Amino acid sequence: MEPSTRWPRMSGADEFGEIARLFRPLTHGAAGAFDLMDDAAVIPSRPGFDLVVTKDALVEGVHFPKGEAPDLVARKLLRVNLSDLAAKGAEPFGGFLAVAWPKAYGARDRARFAMGLSADLEAFGIDLLGGDTVSTEGPFVTSLTALGWVPEGRMIRRRGAQPGDRVAVSGTIGDGALGLSAVLGEIPDPEGQLASRYRLPFPRLDLREALRRFATASADVSDGLVADARHVAAASGVRITLDLDQIPLSGPAASWLEGQPDLIEALIRLATGGDDYEVVCTLRADAPKPAGLTIVGQVSEGEGLVTQIGGRVVDPGHGGWRHG
The missing domain is CATH 3.90.650.10 (PurM-like C-terminal domain)
Structure with missing residues (x-):
């Protein structure tokens, strides 16, 4: 999970430290996440299965009200992505997080966001594999790329409905x-x-x-x-x-x-x-x-x-x- 080099409030070392404190535990030791200390992750193959990938973003003031509790935002972010995987018949296993922290988000808010995400990752048995954190002058924005497995050729698409169904x-x-x-x-x-x-x-x-x-x-x-x-x-x-x-x-x-x-x-x-x-x-x-x-x-x-x-x-x- 690579931090931005354009972080106005903390040094690169501090930001790496915050990622280690807040987000490294969310990998649950997944080998391909490399403890969030690399620029990328490795996703192993699973014979007989296709990898299903989906991505949703949440924007403050658009997808949730301004001032919403950070832990609730994190939990909703994960759940709306898992909803896409559910509709495809996929079994979720990991995700990549991106967060644009607004200036108003202090250390306590960032920690609360991570705590909410951690709770639901644990509840749904999913690992954080990587991502990015940046700062923004605009509203709070966060997105997740969620990954899941489905038996080869068995993903349920929007296309497929037949007359009589x-x-x-x-x-x-x-x-x-x-x-x-x-x-x-x-x-x-x-x-x-x-x-x-x-x-x-x-x-x-x-x-x-x-x-x-x-x-x-x-x-x-x-x-x-x-x-x-x-x-x-x-x-x-x-x-x-x-x-x-x-x-x-x-x-x-x-x-x-x-x-x-x-x-x-x-x-x-x-x-x-x-x-x-x-x-x-x-x-x-x-x-x-x-x-x-x-x-x-x-x-x-x-x-x-x-x-x-x-x-x-x-x-x-x-x-x-x-x-x-």
Whole structure:
């Protein structure tokens, strides 16, 4: 993990020392990490497996509110990357970290970030293999490149859905969007469940084997169920119809929905809000529905995405988070 030479607050020796203190323990002794004392790492091969690589970044004020606790940012960073691996049917094993510390981040904040990352690396059995630290005049920015193994030729792509397949989604939908509103104080969240779902999504690594066996296409729900299902439809060259009144809801989300004056508008908000980090996938018509999945639509010939409520087509607008 190589420090920047443009660090205004500490000498190179001090920065190397901080990396050794904060991040070297996160390698868990992985041989290819070389104790973070080199400019690169070595990833060993695994016969019969493909290496799956994904990368997500978080920017303060864009992907999380300004002033968010550093340990929560670190944990969310890891989890959103693991969500991508989960949707591909991959088994995670390592990652490369990049952090741009703003001036306001002192030693305690940097240590707290490392502590949060350490807790989740340990919880998910993953090693830190390397990365980079720099300083910035702008907002706090961090990214992770996550690595995972999948049996050779078995990665589940967005492309692969076929007419006749069923569309399924894991967990519950809409908690991420409502959680952000709760964090911002826009809606009540007396038990803190919605805020927790937004801050600490849980990657669906538990579905790995089921997805490998039964899914024809898959994506993680980061931009919103509508947007990510649309990505699958476009990649597969098919039409996907989503029944928004069938999406699974948590208790807090269902309670929120009951209090909304416009059911259609509220369901569209839940299905387009993003930050759920569940999995949307397509299943063969003759495949059993794995536990933890809810059928929310179907695949047919054609193109694009159709959303309906009670059998009536509704317009979801742009459908979710748009990048740039």
